Every structure is written in C-alpha cells, then in structure tokens.
Amino acid sequence: xxxxxxxxxxxELLRKHIFSGVYEEGSLLPSENELCAVxxxxxxxxxxxxxxxxxxxxxxxxxxxxxxxxKPPQNIGILSISGTASAVGVRYLKTNILQKPIIKTWPVPFxxxxxxxxxxxxxxxxxxxxxxxxxxxxxxxxxxxxxxLPRITKHSFENKSLFEILRKNYQxxxxxxxxxxxxxxxxxxxxxxxxxxxxxxxxxxxxxLTTNKENFNIYSTIYFNSEKHAIFGxx
Amino acid sequence: xxxxxxxxxxxELLRKHIFSGVYEEGSLLPSENELCAVxxxxxxxxxxxxxxxxxxxxxxxxxxxxxxxxKPPQNIGILSISGTASAVGVRYLKTNILQKPIIKTWPVPFxxxxxxxxxxxxxxxxxxxxxxxxxxxxxxxxxxxxxxLPRITKHSFENKSLFEILRKNYQxxxxxxxxxxxxxxxxxxxxxxxxxxxxxxxxxxxxxLTTNKENFNIYSTIYFNSEKHAIFGxx
DNA sequence: CAAAACAACTTGTTAATACAAGTTAAAAAA
DNA sequence: TTTTTTAACTTGTATTAACAAGTTGTTTTG
Numbered sequence: 420x421x422x423x424x425x426x427x428x429x430x431e432l433l434r435k436h437i438f439s440g441v442y443e444e445g446s447l448l449p450s451e452n453e454l455c456a457v458x459x460x461x462x463x464x465x466x467x468x469x470x471x472x473x474x475x476x477x478x479x480x481x482x483x484x485x486x487x488x489x490k491p492p493q494n495i496g497i498l499s500i501s502g503t504a505s506a507v508g509v510r511y512l513k514t515n516i517l518q519k520p521i522i523k524t525w526p527v528p529f530x531x532x533x534x535x536x537x538x539x540x541x542x543x544x545x546x547x548x549x550x551x552x553x554x555x556x557x558x559x560x561x562x563x564x565x566x567x568l569p570r571i572t573k574h575s576f577e578n579k580s581l582f583e584i585l586r587k588n589y590q591x592x593x594x595x596x597x598x599x600x601x602x603x604x605x606x607x608x609x610x611x612x613x614x615x616x617x618x619x620x621x622x623x624x625x626x627x628l629t630t631n632k633e634n635f636n637i638y639s640t641i642y643f644n645s646e647k648h649a650i651f652g653x654x
Numbered sequence: 655x656x657x658x659x660x661x662x663x664x665x666e667l668l669r670k671h672i673f674s675g676v677y678e679e680g681s682l683l684p685s686e687n688e689l690c691a692v693x694x695x696x697x698x699x700x701x702x703x704x705x706x707x708x709x710x711x712x713x714x715x716x717x718x719x720x721x722x723x724x725k726p727p728q729n730i731g732i733l734s735i736s737g738t739a740s741a742v743g744v745r746y747l748k749t750n751i752l753q754k755p756i757i758k759t760w761p762v763p764f765x766x767x768x769x770x771x772x773x774x775x776x777x778x779x780x781x782x783x784x785x786x787x788x789x790x791x792x793x794x795x796x797x798x799x800x801x802x803l804p805r806i807t808k809h810s811f812e813n814k815s816l817f818e819i820l821r822k823n824y825q826x827x828x829x830x831x832x833x834x835x836x837x838x839x840x841x842x843x844x845x846x847x848x849x850x851x852x853x854x855x856x857x858x859x860x861x862x863l864t865t866n867k868e869n870f871n872i873y874s875t876i877y878f879n880s881e882k883h884a885i886f887g888x889x
Numbered sequence: 890c891a892a893a894a895c896a897a898c899t900t901g902t903t904a905a906t907a908c909a910a911g912t913t914a915a916a917a918a919a
Numbered sequence: 920t921t922t923t924t925t926a927a928c929t930t931g932t933a934t935t936a937a938c939a940a941g942t943t944g945t946t947t948t949g
Contacts, residue, residue, distance in 0.1 A: 422939095424902065450929060461904050463698075466930090474709070482930045483911030595711060598887055601880035602837035602855040620837040620855030625884075633716070645836035649860075652833055657909095659932065685899060696934055701900085717900045718941030892949075899942070909932070917924070 425460050426467040431587065433468065437477055437488055444490035448478060451486075513553075518546035520572045522565055529562075529638075531627050536634040537564040543571060545581075548612060555613050556648055562638040567591065591630050593637075598626035605642065613644045622650060660695050661702035668703065672712050672723055683713060683721040748788075753781035755807045757800055764797075764873075766862050771869040772799040778806060780816075783847060790848045791883060797873040802826065826865050828872075833861035840877065848879045857885060 436442055449457070454465045469486060472478045478486045525533060525542045542562045549557035561581065567589055574584055585591035603623045605615055613621065622643040629636050643650060671677055684692070689700045704721060707713045714722045760768060760777045777797045784792035796816070802824055809819055820826040838858045840850055848856065857878040864871050878885060 426902075447929095452929085461906095463905095464903060467902080469930095470705075480930065481911085483913080483928085485912095485929060599884035600835065600857060600887075601884045602857040602878075603880070604853060604855060618839060618853070620839060622835060622837040622857070643837075645838070649834035649836045652835070661932075682899095687899085698935090699933060702932080704900095715900065716941085718898085718943080720899060720942095890949105892947105894945100894947070896945075897943085900940085902937105902939070904936080904938105905934105907932100907934080910930085912929070913927090915924105915926080917922100919920100919922070 425458075426464045426471070429454065429458055429460070429465065429468040430471045433472060434475070434477060437472075442488045444488055446488050447484075448486040448488060513550040515548045515550065516545070517548050518544065520545045520574070522572065525562070530625055530640070531636075531638055533564075534634045536566065537636070541565045543568065551648060554644075554647070556644050558609065558612050558642045560640045564635055567632050567635055585630075591632055591635065594629050594631055596626055596628035596637075598624055600624050609642050613642065615644060616646070619644070619646055621645070660693075661699050661706070664689065664693055664695070664700065664703040665706045668707060669710070669712060672707075677723045679723055679725040681723050682719075683723060685720060748785040750783045750785065751780070752783050753779065755780045755809070757807065760797065765860055765875070766871075766873055768799075769869050771801070772871070776800045778803065786883060789879075789882070791879050793844065793847050793877045795875045799870055802867050802870055820865075826867055826870065828863050828865055831861055831863035831872075833859055835859050844877050848877065850879060851881070854879070854881055856880065 433448070442448060448454075448469075451462055451465050451469070454460075454468075455462055458465070469478065469480065472486075473480060477489060479489055480486050520543050522541055523544050525538060541564075543565050545561050547557070547559050547561070548555050549559070568585075571584075571589075574588075582593060601623045602620050605613070605619075605621045609615070609621060615621065622641075622645050624639075624641040624643065626639050626641070627636055628639070668683065677683060683689075683704075686697055686700050686704070689695075689703075690697055693700070704713065704715065707721075708715060712724060714724055716722065755778050757776055758779050760773060776799075778800050780796050782792070782794050782796070783790055784794070803820075806824075809823070817828060836858045837855050840848070840854075840856045844850070844856060850856065857876075857880050859874075859876040859878065861874050861876070862871050863874070
C-alpha cells in the first residue's frame with residue numbers, strides 16, 4: 420500500500436515551489452483557507468503540511484498575517500541538520516560520484532557503535548567529491564544501513580542531494596545527529612583529491628545522523644578544504 | 655488576558671516530569687488517550703503538546719508503540735547554543751584569564767558587521783586560555799558591546815562560565831548564533847599558547863551569538879588544538 | 890509445542906466545525 | 920485632514936468523530 424499522505428503531497432509541492440522560485444523570498448504563501456480550497460483538503464491537513472515547512476525553516480508563520488517564505492536558508496549549514504548540499508549555497512556546488520552506492524559489509528572497526536539490526540543488514544557505501552567553482556572542496560565517505568532502501572543503488576546521485584532522495588523516495592527524515600570536528604594534516608590521498616597545497620590543513624568531520632526510521636542512521640566522514648571557504652553554521 | 659493554553663500546560667508539566675525523573679529514559683509516556691482522560695482534554699490537544707516535546711527531542715514517538723522518553727541530551731557542545739564550558743565536559747576544563755575584561759574601542763576592521771548602537775557603545779574585551787587535563791586546548795578572544803553590563807569588569811571569571819555570569823547577573827540569554835569554522839596553520843603566538851607541535855594545525859572558529867537583548871551580540875574568535883580532543887556537537 | 894490468527898492496544902491521518910486573537914486596510918467620526 | 924473605529928481578513932487553539940496502520944500479547948489452530 421504505497422499511499423502517500425495528503426499533507427505530505429502538499430508539503431512536497433510547496434517545498435518545490437519555494438525552491439523553484441514560484442514564491443519569492445519574503446512573500447506570503449496563499450492563506451490556509453485558500454490552500455484548503457485549491458487542494459481540496461481541510462485546514463488541519465493544510466496546517467500539518469505548513470508545520471513541516473516551519474520545521475524546515477522554509478516559512479515563518481505570523482498570526483494574523485500569513486506564512487512568510489524564507490529563501491532556501493543560507494544558514495542551515497553543514498553544522499545543522501541538513502547535508503552538505505545546503506552548505507556554501509547549493510548553486511555553486513557540483514557533485515562528482517567517486518564511488519556509486521554499493522552494498523558491502525561494515526568496516527571493522529567502525530567509528531560508531533552499530534545496532535544489531537544495522538550490523539546484520541550490511542551497509543551501503545558511497546564516496547563523493549564536491550566542487551565549488553570547479554575546485555574540489557568536500558570529500559565525503561558515507562555509510563548507510565542496507566534497510567528500507569530498495570533499489571537505492573539504481574539512483575543517479577550526480578548533482579543530487581542524498582538527503583533529498585532519501586526523503587522523497589523513502590520517506591527518510593533526518594531528526595538530528597552528532598559530529599566531531601578536527602583540524603588535521605591530510606594524507607596523500609586526501610591531498611591529491613582536494614588539490615591541497617603543501618602544509619594546508621583540512622577540516623575533518625565525523626558525523627552520525629539519526630532519522631525517523633529506527634536503526635537507520637547515516638554515517639559520514641568528511642574532509643573539507645577550508646583554505647578559500649569556511650564551514651558555516653547557524654543555530 | 656494571560657490565558658495559558660492547555661497544550662502548553664501539559665507540555666510544561668511533562669517536560670518538568672521528564673527532567674525531574676518521573677519518567678525514566680527509555681520508558682513510555684502514558685498513552686495519548688490516557689493523557690486525554692487524566693487532563694481532560696481532547697487528543698489533538700494532547701498531540702499538540704507531544705509534538706512540542708518531539709521538537710525538543712525529549713520524546714520519540716513510535717506508531718503502534720508509544721512515546722519513548724529520551725534523556726535530555728548531555729552533549730550540547732560548542733557547536734550548539736552553549737559556550738565552550740559545556741564542551742568536552744566541564745569537569746576537566748580549567749580557565750586561565752589572559753586578559754581580564756576591559757573597555758576599549760572596537761577593532762577596525764571587525765570580522766562582523768556591527769549595529770550603530772554597538773559601534774557607539776564601545777566594547778568589552780577579554781582573552782581566555784582553557785585547559786583540559788592541564789594542557790592548553792582552547793584560546794578564545796571575546797568582544798561584547800558595552801551596554802547592559804554595569805560592573806562587568808569587576809567580576810572574576812576564573813573557572814566560571816561567561817554565559818552563566820551573563821545569564822544570572824544580567825539576564826542575558828543566548829538565543830542563537832552563527833559561526834564559521836576553518837582548519838588553519840597557527841601563527842607563532844597561537845602555537846606558543848597552545849603548546850603545539852610543529853605542523854599541527856588548529857581549528858579556527860569565528861562566532862557571533864545573538865541574545866535576548868537587542869543590539870547585544872557576543873563575538874568570539876576561538877583557536878582549538880584538536881590533536882587530542884575533538885569538538886563535539888549534537889543537534 | 891509451535892505457528893498462525895486474532896484482539897486489544899498504540900500512534901497517524903483526515904474531516905468538519907467553532908471560536909480566539911493578531912493584522913491590515915477601509916470606512917466612519919473627529 | 921487626521922484619528923478612531925470597524926470589518927474582513929489572517930493564523931492559533933480546541934472539540935468531536937472516524938478510520939488507518941503499526942505493535943504486542945493472547946488465543947486459537949495445526
């Protein structure tokens with residue numbers, strides 16, 4: 420039963436329209452009653468959809484006024500809940516898939532503790548190199564448990580957000596996470612990938628993102644060349 | 655009309671009970687219908703309250719099962735809202751004041767844009783060096799506008815949290831902020847302060863924290879030796 | 890005894906409705 | 920003209936009702 424909920428459909432639609440520029444930054448969304456009429460649903464349903472947008476920081480509701488559109492927030496950086504694609508500004512971020520998603524066993528030892536189910540399911544592995552202005556800036560290595568994700572290896576990830584694919588196709592939502600940051604000297608491999616100058620240190624991030632699916636966490640290791648860009652986060 | 659909403663009252667009550675230990679970590683909250691009956695409200699109202707708890711990360715709802723209590727996350731690290739004192743674990747963090755708070759003019763140029771009032775008020779400046787296991791790890795430079803803070807230069811900051819003093823003595827609360835992170839090669843001064851080995855890079859953080867007082871932002875520059883410790887954050 | 894079916898829970902979604910409260914602009918009064 | 924009032928919006932809170940869907944323990948069946 421692949422029934423997609425009404426509030427979710429409206430959420431995805433509005434989200435798409437906000438990003439694609441149908442609604443300008445600072446402008447007002449149609450009122451709740453208008454949305455009810457247009458999409459033939461009741462106000463609680465519309466409000467449920469809008470609540471999700473508020474949670475994403477995509478709109479700001481004001482009593483008596485309306486729902487104000489906030490442009491794809493520059494400031495949900497890598498330090499917050501979203502993935503790397505929303506850092507720096509998506510516009511200039513191109514992605515090169517070094518390793519397409521493949522199924523393999525978890526590395527041992529692994530930097531985070533895995534649940535039994537995660538351990539048993541095996542993992543999906545992928546590597547990406549991400550560019551800003553055609554300069555390599557991010558290199559990230561991702562491990563996900565091989566559950567809930569039928570046909571994931573069939574998707575193309577070129578210039579697409581991993582999180583978007585997880586959210587749209589598999590209803591996986593990021594709830595939170597934890598991360599460790601260090602400044603490190605890069606090894607040869609990293610140095611070559613990121614075109615680093617001699618002596619240039621890199622930012623090293625290890626993160627675990629928890630989702631709405633139990634036992635489904637996303638594990639990433641990120642190397643970031645902070646010579647020309649900085650990691651930006653707001654909270 | 656200071657009417658407090660029902661859902662909010664239930665939210666505050668449950669929140670208090672979670673923190674005070676009435677509900678243990680991992681245990682289940684009373685079911686929605688039970689809460690309805692006990693507090694004499696309808697399910698949408700109860701769900702509204704529970705939604706707020708979910709947003710706080712205090713409970714985890716699972717369809718068919720119930721609402722699972724999650725312990726208040728210990729690890730509000732440096733990447734979140736608190737200051738450095740809550741990172742790493744306060745127990746091992748000692749503070750050495752290199753420069754007691756003094757009043758001076760703002761540096762020009764300053765890394766962040768200042769409001770007119772901030773600019774006119776002048777700034778309070780202080781430097782701290784912070785130790786973990788008697789090894790220097792943090793070095794932070796702080797600029798605050800010289801408003802709302804009578805007699806601030808009289809306080810001793812040794813082994814005390816700047817944020818705690820601001821909150822308790824001046825009712826200043828941190829609402830949010832933004833920060834930029836980089837991995838950099840340290841200059842001589844930093845290298846000496848943090849007892850860095852040759853070639854050891856440092857984490858460089860610039861942050862602006864906004865508060866409940868208008869025009870009162872806290873500006874910090876932090877250098878962190880990430881050789882033995884990592885910056886940890888959860889969100 | 891073991892597996893399957895069921896019943897009794899749980900939370901999730903949606904509907905239809907009502908009133909409260911904040912905002913804004915037009916209409917009325919000074 | 921300027922100020923005040925009002926009316927028509929907006930979102931916020933709350934009720935009542937019903938069914939869908941996931942979980943768990945019990946009962947029935949093989």
